[in-house]
Amino acid sequence: MHVGDGASEQSSFEHVVLPHLDAGYTLALHLLRDAQDAEDVVQDAVLRALSYFHTLRDVREARAWFLAIVRRECYGGRGSVSARMPTVSYESAAPAHLIDAAASPEDDIQRTMLLERVAAAIDELPERLREVLLLREVQQCSYQEIARITGLPIGTVMSRLSRARAQLAAVLEGSVDVGDAS
Amino acid sequence: MSKKPDLSELIHQAMPPARAPQSLHAWARARARDAEAGRDAGTDADPQPMPIVIVRRKALSWRRALYAAGLVAAVLIGYTGRSLVSHRATTQLAQDALVAQLVDDHVQSLLPGHLMDVQSTDQHTVKPWFIGRADFAPRVVKLDSAGFPLVGGRLAYVDGHQAAALVYGRRKHVINLFMWRDRGAAAAASADEPMQRAGYSVLHWTADGLSLWAVTDASPADLMAFRDAYMRE
Numbered sequence: 001m002h003v004g005d006g007a008s009e010q011s012s013f014e015h016v017v018l019p020h021l022d023a024g025y026t027l028a029l030h031l032l033r034d035a036q037d038a039e040d041v042v043q044d045a046v047l048r049a050l051s052y053f054h055t056l057r058d059v060r061e062a063r064a065w066f067l068a069i070v071r072r073e074c075y076g077g078r079g080s081v082s083a084r085m086p087t088v089s090y091e092s093a094a095p096a097h098l099i100d101a102a103a104s105p106e107d108d109i110q111r112t113m114l115l116e117r118v119a120a121a122i123d124e125l126p127e128r129l130r131e132v133l134l135l136r137e138v139q140q141c142s143y144q145e146i147a148r149i150t151g152l153p154i155g156t157v158m159s160r161l162s163r164a165r166a167q168l169a170a171v172l173e174g175s176v177d178v179g180d181a182s
Numbered sequence: 183m184s185k186k187p188d189l190s191e192l193i194h195q196a197m198p199p200a201r202a203p204q205s206l207h208a209w210a211r212a213r214a215r216d217a218e219a220g221r222d223a224g225t226d227a228d229p230q231p232m233p234i235v236i237v238r239r240k241a242l243s244w245r246r247a248l249y250a251a252g253l254v255a256a257v258l259i260g261y262t263g264r265s266l267v268s269h270r271a272t273t274q275l276a277q278d279a280l281v282a283q284l285v286d287d288h289v290q291s292l293l294p295g296h297l298m299d300v301q302s303t304d305q306h307t308v309k310p311w312f313i314g315r316a317d318f319a320p321r322v323v324k325l326d327s328a329g330f331p332l333v334g335g336r337l338a339y340v341d342g343h344q345a346a347a348l349v350y351g352r353r354k355h356v357i358n359l360f361m362w363r364d365r366g367a368a369a370a371a372s373a374d375e376p377m378q379r380a381g382y383s384v385l386h387w388t389a390d391g392l393s394l395w396a397v398t399d400a401s402p403a404d405l406m407a408f409r410d411a412y413m414r415e
Contacts (some may be wrong), residue, residue, distance in 0.1 A: 138193070138199065168189065
């Protein structure tokens, strides 16, 4: 019943699922926008994953499987993710970009501002688009994996992705820093 | 001048992958091993899923545990071995625990979205923000001319104190300046040398009845310069 035959080390939860802990944490962090909540959710997800580990048939699917559990934990029991919209803007990138911009070369500032705008634009996306985009661009999931994680048909995944990209591009197009600096 | 950036790449840079805290990794590993051991011991026959109701780790619990352990050790040593261990050693233990806490808070502050509660380069925005939130008014000064731009501030809870954390920048680095009221703190400014902890520099000094701790991944020299600039203003 367990993954693989025999309880070899390679098939243990620790070796199959835990390598994806950071991926799960990243997903939770981006969905919930709060490190403490993300930590709690991942913790719950680990417990849940442990108890359902025997249902994981294919070790190669461990990542998508675990991300699906994390996602469910993000949405379940704690109110919907969208109800948790932060009141303050979300600092998405490393804080270095906030620091001492004046001392950096012009390009750095431009880029930093652009990245901030990208993060803000992603933040503004409707939840169902944002989630698919995060899975694709941040987690680098395949369409199949995203379909499995979200339970959506693959066609829906693709259309949501393209809508998310289009919306982002539209938002960023309007801002000065996209494309050639002027 | 610059070519049009690729959207995917931009998104990836704007939302970089995060690392789960070490404490979470350690906890998950321990649980996995526990479960493994339980399974080997024959719980396999029991189809019941593992109980989901596990005591949820309290936020920062391991930090508190670390601190508590430090305190307990300090008290024990102080109590049983007063003649064996100098007072200096016991305070050293307590201080180590405190420094670990501060470094930890500093590291956590670098996580996305955790750097500050109030984000402003204007001291007249940052200072009033603390009023009604902290039990004292931190001195918020602008240090741009010394190369330490003000970035913002937030509340912290350190060593059983409510603390104010001012966030300054130093080139690409962040300096967290923690401060809290300390009755024992000398009125005159006093300072120690910077100490190193896990690659971070920590500098402690006291002034005006406050205990001040600066933590950074910038160099110790930067930290000294920062203290001098802060105290000069």
